Amino acid sequence: MKNDSTLKEAGLKVTHPRVKILELFQSNPHSHLSADDIHNSLIKKDENIGLATIYRVLTQLEEVGLIQKNHFDDNSSSYEIKKQHHDHLICNVCGKIIEFTDDDLEELQEKISKRHNFVLDTHVMTLFGTCTNGECNSNKKD
Amino acid sequence: MKNDSTLKEAGLKVTHPRVKILELFQSNPHSHLSADDIHNSLIKKDENIGLATIYRVLTQLEEVGLIQKNHFDDNSSSYEIKKQHHDHLICNVCGKIIEFTDDDLEELQEKISKRHNFVLDTHVMTLFGTCTNGECNSNKKD
DNA sequence: TTCCTTGCAAACGTTTTGCATCGGT
DNA sequence: ACCGATGCAAAACGTTTGCAAGGAA
Numbered sequence A, B: 001m002k003n004d005s006t007l008k009e010a011g012l013k014v015t016h017p018r019v020k021i022l023e024l025f026q027s028n029p030h031s032h033l034s035a036d037d038i039h040n041s042l043i044k045k046d047e048n049i050g051l052a053t054i055y056r057v058l059t060q061l062e063e064v065g066l067i068q069k070n071h072f073d074d075n076s077s078s079y080e081i082k083k084q085h086h087d088h089l090i091c092n093v094c095g096k097i098i099e100f101t102d103d104d105l106e107e108l109q110e111k112i113s114k115r116h117n118f119v120l121d122t123h124v125m126t127l128f129g130t131c132t133n134g135e136c137n138s139n140k141k142d
Numbered sequence C: 001t002t003c004c005t006t007g008c009a010a011a012c013g014t015t016t017t018g019c020a021t022c023g024g025t
Numbered sequence D: 001a002c003c004g005a006t007g008c009a010a011a012a013c014g015t016t017t018g019c020a021a022g023g024a025a
Helices: A002-009 A018-029 A033-045 A051-063 A103-115 B004-007 B016-029 B036-042 B051-063 B103-115
Strands: A068-069 A079-081 A086-091 A098-100 A118-131 B067-070 B077-079 B087-091 B097-100 B118-131
Touching: A018 A033, A018 A051, A018 A079, A018 B051, A033 A051, A033 A079, A033 A118, A051 A079, A051 B118, A079 A118, A098 B051, A103 A118, A103 B103, B004 B016, B004 B103, B016 B036, B016 B051, B036 B077, B051 B067, B051 B077, B103 B118
Parallel strands: A086 A118, B087 B118
Antiparallel strands: A068 A079, A086 A098, A118 B118, B067 B077, B087 B097
């Protein structure tokens, strides 16, 4: 219900696929989902929404700034619900993705850009490593 | 000729496609080339090397650490000859790619990783902006 | 009723693979 | 001679598009 107004405010018609996809992101705010992940999740919920529609909706949701597209690897893109700006730490072993922010980092990026006569627009920073928490055994992805 | 030993030392047979591809990178050390870029460059030089071979060679050269794969956008991957570690600044207007290193940045990444109980392996940091040098008019890519 | 949206299937561009042939060592 | 490397064509993969039917305003 809340999503109805979110979509309207964004200038998008309230349609079943859009609502369902938005709900999926909101029910798991830290998830990073590919189009295929979303497709499968929806099928499990007996929501038969075509993959093409999912791609179209994801593009639109990104255009209006409700979600954010990432390409952590070259196989496929993933999307997450748009929150404050952040970067990512990805565990090479268990696939866990941690979101973080760091003010020093933001500052440093500005400094580097200026040094090279660039006006900074956006940036991507992804750290790959191994998480040393107990959880890093299973192969679950977030 | 020099590439013959480079390849041998890496444990790869010295074959025509491998030598030619390696030469291409060395003749332009700051280039960031896709498989297709390489294919076209070689065709211009009357080197008819199959695209499949180029992909195979690129994968092997990356495996032995002679080149590095980047995925700046989600259309295709690009490769560059492996140099000291560096990050990238990309101009959204003219496509120019600047390579840079920053010790503070490296330090900061270690700090962030530790804070989240990660053992850092690698990272990707790409800044997107607009370059304010005079050159940023043409549409040439590096 | 009017467009926008959807589903399906077909098209797309990039990358990978199967297979027969070729070529370093 | 051996086994890996190559070329070609076909397949695979994620993603996009054309089109006719359906649905929100």
